[in-house]
Amino acid sequence: MPMNRALPVFLTALLGSAICPLVAAPGVPPKPAAAVDKGGGELDLTKFPGQVIDEVVVPVPSEIFSVLDKLGDPDWKAEVSASPKPTFRERSDVALLLGATVADGFIAVQAEDKKAVEDVGRNVLSLSRSLGVEDDVVRHCQAIDDAASAAKWDLVRMELDATQTTVRAKMRQMQDGALAECISVGGWLRGTQVITAVIGKSFSAERAELLYQPDLADYFNDALEEMLVKAKNPAKLKEIADGLARVRELMDNGGGDINAAAVAEMNAVTSALVKKITVKP
Amino acid sequence: MRRFFTLPTAVALLLATPLQLLAVVDDSHSMAMEAAVDAVKAGFKIRQEYWSGILKSGEQKMVKQQLFKGNEYWFFLGTDEDKIALKVEVLDRKGAKIQVETQLKPNAAAVRVLAPATGTYYIVFSLNGKENEKIPWALAYGYR
Numbered sequence: 001m002p003m004n005r006a007l008p009v010f011l012t013a014l015l016g017s018a019i020c021p022l023v024a025a026p027g028v029p030p031k032p033a034a035a036v037d038k039g040g041g042e043l044d045l046t047k048f049p050g051q052v053i054d055e056v057v058v059p060v061p062s063e064i065f066s067v068l069d070k071l072g073d074p075d076w077k078a079e080v081s082a083s084p085k086p087t088f089r090e091r092s093d094v095a096l097l098l099g100a101t102v103a104d105g106f107i108a109v110q111a112e113d114k115k116a117v118e119d120v121g122r123n124v125l126s127l128s129r130s131l132g133v134e135d136d137v138v139r140h141c142q143a144i145d146d147a148a149s150a151a152k153w154d155l156v157r158m159e160l161d162a163t164q165t166t167v168r169a170k171m172r173q174m175q176d177g178a179l180a181e182c183i184s185v186g187g188w189l190r191g192t193q194v195i196t197a198v199i200g201k202s203f204s205a206e207r208a209e210l211l212y213q214p215d216l217a218d219y220f221n222d223a224l225e226e227m228l229v230k231a232k233n234p235a236k237l238k239e240i241a242d243g244l245a246r247v248r249e250l251m252d253n254g255g256g257d258i259n260a261a262a263v264a265e266m267n268a269v270t271s272a273l274v275k276k277i278t279v280k281p
Numbered sequence: 282m283r284r285f286f287t288l289p290t291a292v293a294l295l296l297a298t299p300l301q302l303l304a305v306v307d308d309s310h311s312m313a314m315e316a317a318v319d320a321v322k323a324g325f326k327i328r329q330e331y332w333s334g335i336l337k338s339g340e341q342k343m344v345k346q347q348l349f350k351g352n353e354y355w356f357f358l359g360t361d362e363d364k365i366a367l368k369v370e371v372l373d374r375k376g377a378k379i380q381v382e383t384q385l386k387p388n389a390a391a392v393r394v395l396a397p398a399t400g401t402y403y404i405v406f407s408l409n410g411k412e413n414e415k416i417p418w419a420l421a422y423g424y425r
Contacts, residue, residue, distance in 0.1 A: 042374045043403065050341030053332075056401060057346040060328055063424050067351040158326070165329050209350055215401040216347050 056215040058184050060161040061106050061191060064210070068110070071207050074198045076111035080104070085123050086280035091131060092231050095179045096240075096277045098127040098167065099186025105144070105160045107194055109153050117148035117156055124163055131179075133170045137163055178230065181223030185240070186277055188220060192247065193274045196267035200260070208258040211266065217248035236276060243273045307333055310419035313359030316389035317423060320355045325423035333419040336408055344404040344420065348396035356422045358406050359389040365416055369406040373397070 045052050068074075081104045088094050101123045108116035121144040128137040140163040147155035164183060171180035192211065199207045224241040228234045246269050250262045310331055317327055336342055348354060358369040367390035371380050379402065380392035396402065408416040 043372070043376050045343070048341070048343055050343060050405075050407070051336075052343045053345065055345070057332075057344060059347050059349070060330075062326065063349060063352060066326075066424060067349045070351045162329060169330075206350075209399045212399045213347055215345060 056219050058188075058216060058219065060164070061103060061187060062157045062161050064191060064195070065106050065110060065157065067210055068195065068198070071210075072202070074202065076107060076198075077113065079107050079194045079197060080111050080113050080116045081107070081278075082116070083278065085127070085278065088130070088280070090231065090233055091176075091179055092182050092227050092237060093233070093277075094127055094130045095171075095182035096186035098124065098131070099164070099183040099188070100190040100274060100277050101127060101186075102160055102164050102183075103187040103190035103194070106157065106191070109156050109160070112151065112153060114148045114151065118145055120160075121145045121148070128167060131167065131171070132174075133167055136166050136170050140166060178223055178226040181220065182227060185220045185223060185244075188216065189240070189244075189270050189273050189277065193267060193270035196263050196270060200263050200267055203260045203263060205257050205259075208260075208263055211258055211263065212251055214248055214251050217244055217251060220244055221248070239276060240273050243269050307331075307419055308361035309333060309359045309417045310421065311359070312361055312388040313357040313419045313421045316357045316359060316384065316386050316391050317355065317421065320357075320391075320423050323425075325353075325355055325425045327421060327423040331419055331421040333417070335415050335417050338410045338412060338414040338416060339407060341405060341407045342418075345401055346404055346422075348394065348399070348402045350396050350399045352396065352424050354394040354396070354422055354424050355391055356394065356404055356420065357389060357391045358408075359419050359421075360408055360416055361388065362408075362410060362414075362416050363388065364410060366409040367406070368409070369404065369420075372403045372405060374401060374403075 085097060085101065088097060101120055105117060105120035105124070108120055121141040124144075125134060125137060125141045128134045128141075140159050143159045144156055144163070147153075147159060164187065168180040168183055171177065171183070195210065199211070221241055221244050224237050224244065228237050228241070231237050247266050250266050250269075251258065253259065253262050310333060313331070314327070317325070321327060332344060334342075354371075356369055356371060358367050360367060365388070367385070367388075369390050369392050370378050371392055371394045373379050379397060380394050382393035384391040390406075394402075404420065406418070406420065408418055410416055
């Protein structure tokens with residue numbers, strides 16, 4: 001299940017022009033930097049003369065929807081989820097569902113569907129209660145409700161981002177970082193499902209490029225692996241991890257652009273995974 | 282060292298990060314946010330989460346980040362130590378610098394980026410002061 005991290009080459013040009021001036025501080029000699037070109041033309045992070053934070057920064061959902069705003073005006077109403085949310089006991093299940101529900105909120109915002117946004121606010125509060133973080137989230141849910149009533153969609157997006165950030169921060173504070181990543185995984189899968197649906201209906205290479213997120217897929221897969229060890233029901237997480245690995249392969253598409261067939265399969269895979277997350281077996 | 286926010290900074294912070302910063306003030310982050318005021322006025326949304334730590338003078342750090350073609354980004358590096366030369370750059374997977382604008386301020390440096398393609402990029406930064414000086418830093422970003 002672990003993904004290949006293909007970062008083979010740290011270019012001489014980079015070391016000469018970009019990095020060396022950074023280390024040439026007064027009294028601090030530049031660090032030696034060996035460049036090994038393995039032919040891939042990409043940076044070899046193991047050769048970076050400094051500290052590399054290995055985990056990729058996960059974007060907030062509104063960054064992705066900000067791009068979608070610029071790609072025309074698809075039928076978002078068709079993508080709004082109206083299905084009732086199940087009740088789970090397992091915390092990883094709740095965290096995955098919370099992430100998917102926050103993503104539902106972004107989709108409802110795209111569709112400018114006040115009722116759907118209000119439903120998301122209520123569901124987020126209920127799921128946060130199950131995770132023991134209701135007190136931290138209630139102010140965001142109230143703000144989501146108020147902003148949706150006033151059709152202040154940018155504000156709703158900001159509060160949805162803030163909700164996810166708050167819950168993730170609280171999870172980490174509770175020494176449960178892997179659970180925090182489950183929230184991101186749930187949101188990312190639901191977001192990818194909807195974005196692939198939208199792109200699939202009106203395919204263009206430019207739109208499909210938005211889906212090229214291999215390091216994020218790797219990162220989420222690693223997070224799921226960590227959860228697999230702790231989970232009472234690892235089978236579900238294993239299925240999600242396997243599906244995620246397939247999505248990762250499709251993103252790379254043999255080194256070529258993401259084509260319509262790849263988008264369609266990504267949609268099929270993520271739809272199946274979202275169903276596992278949002279429907280009780 | 283601690284500084285007080287200017288009014289525009291305070292407004293920008295309230296708009297961008299309404300709750301978290303009211304509880305705990307990270308002075309290096311405040312410097313980064315002060316550098317972000319113009320970007321906020323220009324419609325950039327500043328992400329609430331930020332990254333911070335301490336670096337030895339001259340050492341570099343790299344953060345990997347997914348960027349999306351079509352979005353515009355500003356990255357803000359701040360420190361609350363004076364007389365520090367800050368440098369921040371954004372590189373693509375092949376190591377080419379992609380920033381289209383750089384701003385240097387007394388306690389902050391910022392770069393603007395238009396991602397040429399969707400994918401992973403590397404934010405590389407360093408802070409240069411006295412030899413062996415340990416320098417606090419904070420890195421934040423905004424997008425539109």
